[in-house]
Amino acid sequence: METIPDLRSYGGADAYLRNCASREVLDFLSSKWVCLTIGALRPGTMRFSELRRRLDGITQKMLTQSLRDCERNGLVLRTVYPTVPPRVEYRLTDLGQSLAGLTDAIRIWSESHMSDIQVAQGEYDERAARAPEPV
Amino acid sequence: METIPDLRSYGGADAYLRNCASREVLDFLSSKWVCLTIGALRPGTMRFSELRRRLDGITQKMLTQSLRDCERNGLVLRTVYPTVPPRVEYRLTDLGQSLAGLTDAIRIWSESHMSDIQVAQGEYDERAARAPEPV
DNA sequence: CGGTATCCTTTCTGATACTG
DNA sequence: CAGTATCAGAAAGGATACCG
Numbered sequence: 306m307e308t309i310p311d312l313r314s315y316g317g318a319d320a321y322l323r324n325c326a327s328r329e330v331l332d333f334l335s336s337k338w339v340c341l342t343i344g345a346l347r348p349g350t351m352r353f354s355e356l357r358r359r360l361d362g363i364t365q366k367m368l369t370q371s372l373r374d375c376e377r378n379g380l381v382l383r384t385v386y387p388t389v390p391p392r393v394e395y396r397l398t399d400l401g402q403s404l405a406g407l408t409d410a411i412r413i414w415s416e417s418h419m420s421d422i423q424v425a426q427g428e429y430d431e432r433a434a435r436a437p438e439p440v
Numbered sequence: 441m442e443t444i445p446d447l448r449s450y451g452g453a454d455a456y457l458r459n460c461a462s463r464e465v466l467d468f469l470s471s472k473w474v475c476l477t478i479g480a481l482r483p484g485t486m487r488f489s490e491l492r493r494r495l496d497g498i499t500q501k502m503l504t505q506s507l508r509d510c511e512r513n514g515l516v517l518r519t520v521y522p523t524v525p526p527r528v529e530y531r532l533t534d535l536g537q538s539l540a541g542l543t544d545a546i547r548i549w550s551e552s553h554m555s556d557i558q559v560a561q562g563e564y565d566e567r568a569a570r571a572p573e574p575v
Numbered sequence: 576c577g578g579t580a581t582c583c584t585t586t587c588t589g590a591t592a593c594t595g
Numbered sequence: 596c597a598g599t600a601t602c603a604g605a606a607a608g609g610a611t612a613c614c615g
Contacts, residue, residue, distance in 0.1 A: 318551035321476060323497030330550040330557055335470045337587080341456060353597055362458030364589055369598065379560025390596040391595085400556055407545045414542055415465040416453035421535055422465055425514025472608080488577055499609055504578065525576040526615085 333378060338363055338371040340408040343380065343397065347405040350396040380404060468513060473498055473506040475543040478515065478532065482540040485531040515539060 318327040333339065338360065345351060345359045357368055372395060375381035380401035386392040397405060453462040468474065473495065480486060480494045492503055507530060510516035515536035521527040532540060 316552065316555065318554045320547050320550055321480070321494060321496055325551075325554075326558060327547075327551040327554040328497075330554055331475060331547055332472060334546060334550060335472055335475065337467060337470055340466060340470065345456070357597095359456060361456055362463075365598075366590090366600095367588065370588095377561055377564040378557050379564075385597095388596095389595090391598085393597060400553065400560070403553070404549055407542070407549055410542045411469060411546065412455050412462075412466055414539055415455055415469060416460075416462040417451065418535065418538070419453045419460075419462040419465055420451065422513045423461060425535070426512055429512040429514075492577095500578075501580095501610090502608065505608095520577095523576095524615095526578085528577060 330378075333374065334404075334408070336371070336374070338367055339375065340412055342368075342371045342375060343401060343405050343408050344412055346381065346395060346397045346401070347409060350394050353393050353395070356395065375401070465513075468509065469539075469543070471506070471509070473502055474510065475547055477503075477506045477510060478536060478540050478543050479547055481516065481530055481532045481536070482544060485529045488528050488530070491530065510536070 319325050320327045320331045322328065341360050341363075342356070345356055351359070353368070353372075356372070357363060357365065360368065363371075372381060372383070376383050379398055382396050382398050384394045384396075386394070454460050455462045455466045457463065476495050476498075477491070480491055486494070488503070488507075491507075492498060492500065495503065498506075507516060507518070511518050514533055517531050517533050519529045519531075521529070
């Protein structure tokens with residue numbers, strides 16, 4: 306017989322609680338390059354240098370770190386071919402694939418609502434500048 | 441007649457480019473508390489103190505900052521009732537609602553795949569400990 | 576109640592140099 | 596090619612005190 310402790314969240318996990326492990330997962334997914342890294346790997350296998358070109362502005366260090374973290378969390382698989390020079394390929398695991406659709410949705414939302422947000426920012430800043438304090 | 445410049449991304453926006461404004465939007469959505477803040481407001485209006493209790497572990501400063509940023513980006517509406525003591529209510533805008541489903545999906549993924557990730561971490565760390573360097 | 580302001584620590588990030 | 600190592604600056608985040 307199985308225990309089903311709390312069906313409001315999954316397996317008792319609740320990211321709103323500070324000590325729940327899912328909070329750490331969410332924090333990891335919120336790091337700067339994870340969304341773009343996962344998204345870049347979604348179509349298929351890529352080499353390190355290909356990823357570096359795709360993720361415009363990323364440094365070697367951050368790409369390495371992002372890929373290592375993704376690998377450690379089971380999202381990305383790293384394959385080294387012992388050639389000279391070395392060839393290293395990255396691809397999503399099944400777990401990574403199950404996430405990629407969701408992160409891509411966030412990225413596409415960012416792209417498609419970019420101008421809405423710019424308008425909102427402009428209005429907010431103008432209001433803030435016009436009414437610094439009610440004297 | 442409409443101009444449709446580049447259909448690979450939305451309105452020409454491409455978060456993979458470092459200077460595209462959508463990159464900033466994506467970075468903002470990747471900040472630590474945004475996902476939980478938006479998610480907490482999804483069911484309806486909430487007061488500051490209610491949010492603070494819901495987002496376990498958040499400091500007053502970070503909640504204020506997160507809400508201000510969301511407000512500035514047009515995701516959240518802030519309403520002040522000039523009573524004593526003051527009553528301040530927060531709710532999602534239509535733009536915020538259009539995002540909330542996506543961020544909630546990420547949070548739920550984190551909760552439902554938490555144990556998969558913990559297993560992956562354990563395996564990765566064990567491999568790293570067992571093969572520190574091929575001598 | 577719902578904040579601001581300040582200080583301080585930690586984490587993140589980038590730049591640079593070097594390596595098998 | 597695909598990293599690692601180190602350093603320094605920037606940014607994020609937290610603790611605390613105070614305010615209308």
